[in-house]
Amino acid sequence: MNIVVIGTGYVGLVSGVGFSELGNNVVCIDKDEKIIDNLNTGIIPIFEPSLEDLVHKNMKEGRLRFSKDLISEINNADIIFIAVGTPRGKEDGEADLSSVFSVAEELSKNIEKETIVAMKSTVPVGTMKIIEKIFKTKSNNKIIKTASVPEFLREGLAVNDFMQPSRVIVGSNYPEVHSTLYELHRPLIKSNKNLYFQTDTQTAELIKYASNAFLAVKISFINEISNLCEKIGANVEEVADGMGLDKRIGRWGLSTGPGYGGSCFPKDTLALIHTASQNESPLRIVEAAVSVNDSRKAFVFSKISEEFNNDLRNKNFGILGLTFKAGTDDLRDSPSMDLIPKLIEYGSNIRAYDPQGIDEARKKLEGPIVWCKDIYEASENVDAIIFMTEWSEFDSKNIDFNRIATLVKKKIIIDFRNMYKPYDITSLGFDYISLGRKVSRSID
Ligand SMILES: NC(=O)c1ccc[n+]([C@@H]2O[C@H](COP(=O)([O-])OP(=O)(O)OC[C@H]3O[C@@H](n4cnc5c(N)ncnc54)[C@H](O)[C@@H]3O)[C@@H](O)[C@H]2O)c1
CATH class of the missing domain: 3.40.50.720 (NAD(P)-binding Rossmann-like Domain)
Structure with a gap:
């Protein structure tokens, strides 16, 4: 054809x-x-x-x-x-x-x-x-x-x-x-x-929005469960694994993180809410998912800020991952694009690295940012390394944490993608802060 x-x-x-x-x-x-x-x-x-x-x-x-x-x-x-x-x-x-x-x-x-x-x-x-x-x-x-x-x-x-x-x-x-x-x-x-x-045409149009909204609800749901885990001392990864074994639920979308971003979920949930309200048929569950996702941005920032007694002046952060998820160069509604300006506003300096997103990020962000060629350059003299995107390049098997330990100023890792097993990190002398799991302090 x-x-x-x-x-x-x-x-x-x-x-x-x-x-x-x-x-x-x-x-x-x-x-x-x-x-x-x-x-x-x-x-x-x-x-x-x-x-x-x-x-x-x-x-x-x-x-x-x-x-x-x-x-x-x-x-x-x-x-x-x-x-x-x-x-x-x-x-x-x-x-x-x-x-x-x-x-x-x-x-x-x-x-x-x-x-x-x-x-x-x-x-x-x-x-x-x-x-x-x-x-x-x-x-x-x-x-x-x-x-x-x-x-x-x-x-x-x-x-x-x-x-x-x-x-x-x-x-x-x-x-x-x-x-x-x-x-x-x-x-x-x-x-x-x-x-x-x-x-028919109308149904096809709605299938697309309803699908994206449902997935957004799932992500916001696990993010709230993750918050609860932190309060009660449960482990969100194990909660998600246990839930995901139920075929009716499935594991996809149950990975806690810094909130959904990208070119689809944020805009499509809002557009669906708009259609629903125009038709006087509110979608309260989707509204809640959007509100939880919005509050995730403040949550991510406060988690970092609290680790530094709410004084971020002259702190240096290595931000690893700029795209809204791994495998793309898309920065639209990416959590990093929200976090970096906020850290800068509160007086911090940034060293940023992403396998695909640097060129676009450079055009969008300004301020005290050093654009780095790899994770090691981004670790030089920083007060904490902050993982924002789950790139496979950041898998523990691909990173030499011993080398990183020699480069950083403070051995603190803040992981918003729960990529590592706490003991693997703390045993190397780092404090390890992740989501929905207990904070693990260095054991050296
Ligand atoms: N990106 C995704 O993962 C994804 C997945 C499913 C559906 N969608 C939907 O698909 C649509 C496109 O998304 P995208 O991410 O590919 O967008 P995009 O912004 O990457 O690409 C859109 C392209 O359309 C071009 N364009 C705009 N107006 C034009 C015109 N009048 N004539 C010719 N070209 C024009 C732009 O220059 C741009 O290159 C959106 O509705 C999006 O919601 C996106």
């Missing part, structure tokens, strides 16, 4: 490359000229494991192209996917749909043949109805058919998630659109046809 993907970010690029890998002819389009110029010379705008190789391979084999020119490409397409950003709006958590609507307007004026327009961006329930209206009133020949195909890929695992999806949700009110989209996705679901879930 001939496919056009509009928006060449995390979702658009991965989907475009994925569809070309399945044998389709794909053109990825972006309004950001630099992204397209870079891609045309083989430079990938984002970090996503194994993406670069697939881009190069499919370009070379002639199935994948990049273009800035939407209008000259759309009339060759059987299916057009919209994958532009839908960031948090300015007020009320409402999603900002300006990019989506501007693409819809452009398509309505320029599509001249029968085409399917499928929404991959996360859009509030009812958005496709509005887009249908735009197509019906503004297009010349009214032959555009719509679908909602929400994306569930996880950054850091995106290529794998595309090639081996946990499910393919397709909503459309046109039976013929369903058969075309089933054909397109067939190679991805050959192991299990039940992974393809067919529904």
Whole structure:
């Protein structure tokens, strides 16, 4: 099939490359000229494991192209996917749909043949109805058919998630659109046809938001349990392991941490709450999850501050991990991006390291920050090392803590991802502060 993907970010690029890998002819389009110029010379705008190789391979084999020119490409397409950003709006958590609507307007004026327009961006329930209206009133020949195909890929695992999806949700009110989209996705679901879930547009739109909200609730739930563990002397990791053994619950999402971030959960929970309140059907559980997550930021800061008797002036901190999770270069709503300015505001100096996020972080943060090339440089002369992201590079087997002990000023490790066994750290002479577990003091 001939496919056009509009928006060449995390979702658009991965989907475009994925569809070309399945044998389709794909053109990825972006309004950001630099992204397209870079891609045309083989430079990938984002970090996503194994993406670069697939881009190069499919370009070379002639199935994948990049273009800035939407209008000259759309009339060759059987299916057009919209994958532009839908960031948090300015007020009320409402999603900002300006990019989506501007693409819809452009398509309505320029599509001249029968085409399917499928929404991959996360859009509030009812958005496709509005887009249908735009197509019906503004297009010349009214032959555009719509679908909602929400994306569930996880950054850091995106290529794998595309090639081996946990499910393919397709909503459309046109039976013929369903058969075309089933054909397109067939190679991805050959192991299990039940992974393809067919529904109407509104339901597909809500499945995406309800899924993200549910996962956010799970994360906020374990973070509150973690707080309780600290008060009563229980171990949150063991609570989570014990709970996760129940298949109805599952272990995913039960890892306590500095709060969820990223480009999806924070904005999607707020947008869903907004939709719910507009429809006078409040989602109190989701509201609570958002409020718990917001308070997590203050909690992370106070945990550090208390360790230093609430005097952070002239303290030096090694911050390890800037991205909102491991495996991505995405800094959107990352806990580190909130913490670092606050530490600086209270008089601290920062040494920061991240395997993928430094270049972007450097553009976003200012103040007394030394950008480091590795964990050891970030440990030099610091009062504490603070782990914020669970990169595998930070696994105990990959770190020489004995070497770190020789570099730091004070042997304190604050771990907001519970990556280590307390004894492994304290036996090396460090104090070890983690989440939902007792503070472990050095035993040397
Ligand atoms: N990132 C994720 O993990 C993820 C997962 C599932 C769903 N989503 C959803 O997918 C959508 C895209 O997310 P993303 O993370 O890929 O965003 P992104 O910001 O990485 O990429 C969006 C791209 O769209 C381009 N764009 C904006 N307006 C355009 C226009 N008028 N014409 C052409 N290009 C335009 C931007 O330049 C940008 O490159 C969002 O709705 C998001 O909620 C994201």
